[in-house]
Amino acid sequence: xxxxxxxxxxxxxxxxxxxxxxxxxxxxxxxxxxxxxxxxxxxxxxxxxxxxxxxxxxxxxxxxxxxxxxxxxxxxxxxxxxxxxxxxxxxxxxxxxxxxxxxxxxxxxxxxxxxxxxxxxxxxxxxxxxxxxxxxxxxxxxxxxxxxxxxxxxxxxxxxxx
Amino acid sequence: xxxxxxxxxxxxxxxxxxxxxxxxxxxxxxxxxxxxxxxxxxxxxxxxxxxxxxxxxxxxxxxxxxxxxxxxxxxxxxxxxxxxxxxxxxxxxxxxxxxxxxxxxxxxxxxxxxxxxxxxxxxxxxxxxxxxxxxxxxxxxxxxxxxxxxxxxxxxxxxxxxxxxxxxxxxxxxxxxxxxxxxxxxxxxxxxxxxxxxxxxxxxxxxxxxx
Numbered sequence: 001x002x003x004x005x006x007x008x009x010x011x012x013x014x015x016x017x018x019x020x021x022x023x024x025x026x027x028x029x030x031x032x033x034x035x036x037x038x039x040x041x042x043x044x045x046x047x048x049x050x051x052x053x054x055x056x057x058x059x060x061x062x063x064x065x066x067x068x069x070x071x072x073x074x075x076x077x078x079x080x081x082x083x084x085x086x087x088x089x090x091x092x093x094x095x096x097x098x099x100x101x102x103x104x105x106x107x108x109x110x111x112x113x114x115x116x117x118x119x120x121x122x123x124x125x126x127x128x129x130x131x132x133x134x135x136x137x138x139x140x141x142x143x144x145x146x147x148x149x150x151x152x153x154x155x156x157x158x159x160x161x162x
Numbered sequence: 163x164x165x166x167x168x169x170x171x172x173x174x175x176x177x178x179x180x181x182x183x184x185x186x187x188x189x190x191x192x193x194x195x196x197x198x199x200x201x202x203x204x205x206x207x208x209x210x211x212x213x214x215x216x217x218x219x220x221x222x223x224x225x226x227x228x229x230x231x232x233x234x235x236x237x238x239x240x241x242x243x244x245x246x247x248x249x250x251x252x253x254x255x256x257x258x259x260x261x262x263x264x265x266x267x268x269x270x271x272x273x274x275x276x277x278x279x280x281x282x283x284x285x286x287x288x289x290x291x292x293x294x295x296x297x298x299x300x301x302x303x304x305x306x307x308x309x310x311x312x313x314x315x316x317x318x319x320x321x322x323x324x325x326x327x328x329x330x331x332x333x334x335x336x337x338x339x340x341x342x343x344x345x346x347x348x349x350x351x352x353x354x355x356x357x358x359x360x361x362x363x364x365x366x367x368x369x370x371x372x373x
Contacts, residue, residue: 136214
């Protein structure tokens with residue numbers, strides 16, 4: 001009967017079997033009593049539990065991880081197309097890279113803006129609007145006569161604009 | 163071209179309470195004069211809002227994805243032995259200036275100090291009683307500035323260098339012929355030691371001798 005199937009349907013069967021085998025090899029297991037009642041979990045003596053007590057046996061959910069990975073790759077592909085094949089996209093790419101601070105290494109942001117513009121704070125919607133400003137009130141409360149310094153140079157050798 | 167000789171750590175070390183030896187304040191390199199710093203003390207108790215604006219501009223702030231700082235701005239107007247003007251964050255030639263919020267502000271201080279001594283830091287370029295980031299430093303007592311300009315601080319160190327700055331060649335509009343550039347700026351972590359009060363020091367030995 002299997003032989004009677006067309007070549008493409010046979011290939012589908014092979015693919016399904018391979019997927020099932022991969023899933024089993026990846027740690028698929030049937031429902032156990034400990035999933036619903038953690039008190040029924042077998043007591044392991046002498047070694048630390050190798051898996052989280054409930055849920056997936058993996059440290060990360062493989063399905064969610066795969067979905068996230070693929071979404072990110074799709075975003076990468078979109079970003080690539082968007083920023084390489086149109087002039088607007090190129091401008092947007094330059095603006096975003098400038099926002100991320102890769103253009104002017106001589107600009108040293110203070111701690112507040114370094115945190116705002118760091119990679120972990122990657123909210124372009126907020127950056128496109130007004131960035132929250134740093135509040136100097138506590139500094140003035142601790143020292144009501146603060147000091148600033150200005151390093152000045154005379155004559156930097158550049159030609160004067162006339 | 164300038165050689166970057168000083169950082170915030172150096173400034174902190176210069177004013178450290180441990181009293182470390184002072185670094186040379188001048189460096190002549192290929193005709194380039196570099197100074198380690200003009201240090202201004204802001205009167206935060208008299209003009210708190212202006213002090214906050216100045217702290218932000220010295221520290222650098224960002225508005226609408228544009229970075230503003232006193233760094234890489236010029237002193238755009240120099241009147242010999244009278245005043246030195248700077249702080250134009252936007253145009254850098256004395257026609258601009260901005261604030262953290264973007265709009266000119268009216269200082270909220272209840273007391274207005276007089277320009278009764280040299281080396282006072284004052285707000286420049288008033289428009290209908292409102293000010294931006296532009297400032298001036300007086301080199302002599304200037305009572306004519308009392309009506310329009312607001313004193314927000316004083317120069318703590320770098321007096322000789324400021325006098326030297328005021329002697330650069332200028333054109334008929336008082337624009338310097340050579341660039342006077344702020345190559346670095348920031349907030350000092352440690353404040354400078356207060357100057358010893360001569361009156362108090364004169365009283366002390368007298369009191370001791372009486373005892």
